[in-house]
Structures are given as structure tokens and as C-alpha cells.
Amino acid sequence: MTEYGHGSFEPKIIAFVCNWCTYAGADLAGTSRMEYKPNVRIIKLPCTGRIDPLFIIKAFEKGADGVLISGCHPGDCHYTTGNYHARRRWIAFKSLLEFTGIDMKRLHFSWVSASEAIKWVDLVNNITDEVKKLGPFVEYKGLNE
């Protein structure tokens, strides 16, 4: 599963992205042949409003070292208000995870539009570096032993 031992540690980052903005942005990065860190695993959902807090918990349970959640900028939601609802949920959920002692450097939120391929590339690279510095998420991985 995780690359312990051989050379340096490569984090596993799960990205929950919305179909209409961030996924299209990531797609644009691909079609424009931009290079970025391969540590990210993208899970496409219809909207950020579809992201249940349990998805994030499940990602950590299954061995993610970091989670990225990304969707349309406020006002740009394909379903008009999905990202506003999601933002409210994250405000509460972020504080809850912080309160349980999960490092917020492992959980990232962003708005990436369909044209922001460069922002997406920078975002993934930065997050990968940041999580790499933190090392594997031993607290949660310890649960599987």
C-alpha cells in the first residue's frame, strides 16, 4: 500500500473534486500536457455538495495521507448553491477534525475553476510537498495494524 522503506516516502492524496469545475480544470491540465506530482488520486463527484464528511473519514481509514476537496468558485456552482452548502459543512467539519487532533495540513480545501489548470497543478504540487514533510499519517494507519 504505502511506500515505506525504499527511498523516500510518497504520500497518497485523495482529491474529491466536482465534475463541472475542478475535474474540468484537472482535465485541462492533462490535455495541456502540464506535469504535476502523481500522488493525487482523483475522485469525481457531481458537486462539492455531494461530499459527505464520511468520505473524508473513509479516505483516511483506507490509508490516505492527505485529502483535497475542490469545487467551483462561489457563485459558479453548476447546481447554483451546492458549493455554498458544502462550505458551511466544511467550516463545522474542519473544526471538528481539528478538535479531535487531526493535523489540518492533511486536509485541504480549494476552489479551482475549469480554466485554472495552472492553479490545480500548483495546488497538487504544494499539497504533496506539505504532506510529504509531515510523513505518513501514522495515527490513522496505526488503526489498521
Next chain:
Amino acid sequence: MENTLRQKAKELLEKGEVKVVIGYGWNKQKTHTTPVFITKPGDAGKLVFNPLCVNNLSLYLTKKFSDIKALGKPAIVAKGCDIKTIAVLISESQIKREDIVIIGMTCNGVVYKQELWKGELKPEIMPTKCHNCDVRNPLADFVIGEKIDFKAPDEPTGMVFDKIKGLDKSSNTERWDFWFEHFSRCTKCYACRQICPLCYCERCIAEKNMPQWIETSAHQRGNIAWNLKRAMDLAGRCTFCGECERACPANIPLNLVNQKLALVVKDAFGHKAGYDEKVHPPMIVFNMEDEEDFIK
């Protein structure tokens, strides 16, 4: 106070205004109070009210108890804090205001656990919610008891809030260790869910297994997922009745997570659950101006 309560219950039942009175009564040994459901006017004498009446009876208004609903229109004996829960249930369209009669009791506070009762109500045996109570004189259809002169402190005080402050100051590792230790005792008995008046889903996500979001065994993975999920579902809804923590056989300090989220919701959205039944719960609405400095 008790006589007025009995009189009122009898009157309501005799007139046929309600079909059942949900209230508190003694157990056989008279050491604990338990919920009683009075359907005959003659039984109204069984009703009692004292600091041992810890239960939040609004639980019996939810669809979890369809057999009680089948009895007909209920009247409920409620403390100020229980009325807060009823207000949330009304705001979530679980009950209609006109379908229930609320008999509000003025209250000087209850005990944290019934076992602590030694015949006298002292501040040490009262839960944090009573020290911060601003509903000792409740708003209800009928208010029974003398008016109580008590002003709640401006800033929430008491053990729960002190512990929250302490945890906020400590490091991530300390917080993780704290919750790891507490959640590791969880046995997934779901007592917290069963007693929570706001956990009224007909089918709980913990019971779904296609896919299985929350592991059913008492493994730490599922324990963390379950407790965080329940706290999250109560965000902006929990009225701090404290029943989950009281019911927990493993003594997990559930009030801490729930009240932490209540504080977060109050700061971020200016919402306090249970004060206005006409306001939507904060997690189902949004504001264009919500904080977003954490989103890149």
C-alpha cells in the same frame, strides 16, 4: 408544584384535550424517576417533578415512538432545556406546534446522574447545562412552578466548557490521544443515538452495509467514524440536553464534541439551536458571506 402539575394533567385528560400526558414518575424503589405515560385522568397522581427528572422527554415525540404517537395528541411535561429540543423538532418539521401541549416546569436544575442524588441539590452534582441555563422560566402553553430568579453567565462556564478550552490549547497529538483513549471504549451500543431526540432517522447510516460507511465491530476505526459522524449530524442542532453522555455506558465525554461544534456554529453562523422554531437549522441553509479563509 407537583399538585398543580397533577391537577393540570387531570384537567387536560378529562376535557379530552389530550389523550396522553408524557411526564415523570417514580420507580418502585423511589430512587429514580422514569418516564410515565398517563392516559387515564385517575392516574395523574403518578406524575412527579423534582431534580431527579433528568430525562429529555421530547424523545417520545419523535417518530421513533410510533406507538406513543398512535395514542393521540400528547401533552408533555418539559423543563426549559427540553423545550429547546422540541423547538428544534418543530423547526425540522418533525412535529407541529399545534399537535402538542407543552407543560413547562420552572426548574432550579437537575442532577447530572440520578445516582448522585443525596436528597439535596448542590451545584457540584448539577450538569454544566444547568449552570448556564437561560430557560429556567420556560415559554410554554402552561407554566407550572414559581418564577425563578437566575441569570445565566454571559460566557459559558462549567466543566464541559473548561475542558473544551483546555483541549483547544493542547497540541494535536494530545488531542488525538485524548479522543483515541475515549473512543476506544466505545462498544457501538448506539445508546447515544437511541436516547437522542434529534437522532430520528428511520434508517441510520450505521445500519447500512451497501456500502458500509461505518464498521459495526467495536474497532477503533469504526468508533472514530461513528462518533465523528454523529457529532457532525448534530452540528447546529444539538441543544445540549446532555442525554447522550448520560446514557453512554462507556462514559465517553460526548458533550465535549457536541458543545465544541455548537460553539463553532455560534461563532461562524450566529446560530444557537432551540431558541426559535421558525428558523431553519444552520446546516441546511447558507450565507454568501460565510467564512472562507481556509479555502485556497
